Amino acid sequence: MRYISTRGQAPALSFEEVVLTGMASDGGLYVPEHVPELSQDELAAMAGLSYAEIAFRVMKPFVNGEIDDETFRGIVKEAYATFSHDAVVPLNQLDANHFLLELFHGPTLAFKDVALQLLGRILDHFLKKRGERAVIMGATSGDTGSAAIEGCRHCDNLDIFILHPHNRVSEVQRRQMTTVLADNVFNVAIEGNFDDAQAMVKASFADQDFLNGTRLVAVNSINWARIMAQIVYYVASAVALGAPQRKVSFCVPSANFGNVFAGYMAYRMGLPVERFVIATNANDILHRTLAANDFSKKELVATLAPSMDIVVSSNFERLLFEAYDRDGKAVDALLERFQAEPTALAEAPLSRLRERFASHSVDDSTILEVIREAHHRTQEILDPHTATGYRAAERERGDESVPMITLATAHPAKFAEAVVKAGFPGVPLPPHMDDLLEREERYTVLPAELSAVQRFVAENRR
Numbered sequence: 322m323r324y325i326s327t328r329g330q331a332p333a334l335s336f337e338e339v340v341l342t343g344m345a346s347d348g349g350l351y352v353p354e355h356v357p358e359l360s361q362d363e364l365a366a367m368a369g370l371s372y373a374e375i376a377f378r379v380m381k382p383f384v385n386g387e388i389d390d391e392t393f394r395g396i397v398k399e400a401y402a403t404f405s406h407d408a409v410v411p412l413n414q415l416d417a418n419h420f421l422l423e424l425f426h427g428p429t430l431a432f433k434d435v436a437l438q439l440l441g442r443i444l445d446h447f448l449k450k451r452g453e454r455a456v457i458m459g460a461t462s463g464d465t466g467s468a469a470i471e472g473c474r475h476c477d478n479l480d481i482f483i484l485h486p487h488n489r490v491s492e493v494q495r496r497q498m499t500t501v502l503a504d505n506v507f508n509v510a511i512e513g514n515f516d517d518a519q520a521m522v523k524a525s526f527a528d529q530d531f532l533n534g535t536r537l538v539a540v541n542s543i544n545w546a547r548i549m550a551q552i553v554y555y556v557a558s559a560v561a562l563g564a565p566q567r568k569v570s571f572c573v574p575s576a577n578f579g580n581v582f583a584g585y586m587a588y589r590m591g592l593p594v595e596r597f598v599i600a601t602n603a604n605d606i607l608h609r610t611l612a613a614n615d616f617s618k619k620e621l622v623a624t625l626a627p628s629m630d631i632v633v634s635s636n637f638e639r640l641l642f643e644a645y646d647r648d649g650k651a652v653d654a655l656l657e658r659f660q661a662e663p664t665a666l667a668e669a670p671l672s673r674l675r676e677r678f679a680s681h682s683v684d685d686s687t688i689l690e691v692i693r694e695a696h697h698r699t700q701e702i703l704d705p706h707t708a709t710g711y712r713a714a715e716r717e718r719g720d721e722s723v724p725m726i727t728l729a730t731a732h733p734a735k736f737a738e739a740v741v742k743a744g745f746p747g748v749p750l751p752p753h754m755d756d757l758l759e760r761e762e763r764y765t766v767l768p769a770e771l772s773a774v775q776r777f778v779a780e781n782r783r
């Protein structure tokens with residue numbers, strides 16, 4: 322198995338290389354050269370297996386023997402032992418045929434743990450084998466930073482530096498990062514906004530001289546291993562509801578499109594999926610593109626579902642590559658145009674997408690209404706991201722005899738602001754986190770200056 326770029330120009334890479342590389346050198350994203358097949362028999366044989374064993378079987382063809390089976394099984398087992406529910410990602414039945422897939426039982430209470438618990442361990446494995454160390458740098462407005470820190474805190478060969486805007490993330494989100502006191506974890510509060518932090522990380526990737534040759538690794542959702550890890554829960558939940566004999570549909574609260582693209586990969590591998598419903602908040606580029614063929618940037622709106630606040634969905638490029646029949650030149654031309662001006666997809670690829678994908682956009686006042694309505698009907702308190710999914714699933718349900726699985730991407734305690742605005746007293750943090758507000762914190766405040774940040778990274782990496 323080799324990995325190729327969606328722009329068709331960069332060299333093909335092995336699994337090990339693709340995990341250690343972020344964006345392809347031609348500006349594209351890496352995807353597998355062939356989609357491996359899961360036969361009906363292989364799917365049927367997964368019924369009743371543990372999540373870790375299903376994960377091993379689904380991911381094995383992508384890893385391509387570059388980690389031996391016994392070691393990879395161990396890595397997968399360890400990654401998912403950090404989840405607080407024995408099922409790892411339990412299904413919760415809401416009504417006759419609508420299910421929530423609870424992806425928030427990991428260390429930081431959001432679905433990004435599923436991928437990052439695994440990615441940190443895979444990176445550490447390859448670095449150890451090569452006798453190398455690496456530095457991870459990332460900027461966060463909340464969610465990704467803590468999941469990346471939790472995924473790397475036990476990795477001997479990695480140092481992680483996460484930049485967040487000083488005094489501009491919620492207390493729970495800040496403490497989820499700053500109370501991890503491991504020697505290889507460095508939290509930097511930037512005296513600026515998220516865009517300042519993001520720009521400094523981008524500049525550091527563009528010119529890595531300040532690290533004197535040490536590798537800089539990205540753990541954002543363009544890293545193929547994150548997509549790979551997310552394919553697993555589509556397969557596991559569908560099998561639990563009767564696949565391959567029975568079809569299912571999925572509804573996915575979406576932003577950068579990594580999550581729903583993983584679902585599409587599961588479908589391409591052979592999972593019988595009737596449709597994918599893409600839920601967005603007011604930042605609705607995905608919905609506008611699918612519903613109205615309006616593929617254009619719109620100004621960022623700050624919403625009650627902040628982890629879905631994006632202007633551009635970076636992983637949508639991976640789906641475009643498939644829709645354009647893997648024509649890297651056509652994808653490159655489309656995305657160059659998109660960067661410059663509002664544009665549209667060609668007819669054939671758009672109708673191909675519409676065969677399998679539906680979409681719905683949910684604004685803030687509707688999010689609050691949905692949290693109340695879902696509680697009234699099901700007794701569940703949904704987090705605001707999951708609420709967009711709940712509404713989109715109801716509106717774009719399709720064939721009612723097909724089970725609908727809505728992905729619950731965060732625990733409601735993590736986004737208490739929306740829950741309180743919806744009229745509830747709030748949701749307690751789960752037991753393993755109930756002393757979060759008393760734990761010791763450690764972070765360094767730095768000015769929004771690239772040289773100061775790079776000096777801090779260079780001096781503190783081990």
Ligand SMILES: *Cc1c(COP(=O)(O)O)cnc(C)c1O
Nearest residue numbers: 575576577578579580628730731
């Ligand atoms: C990151 C995130 C999303 C969006 O996922 P994508 O893979 O970027 O589409 C949705 N909900 C929550 C809670 C998230 O943290």
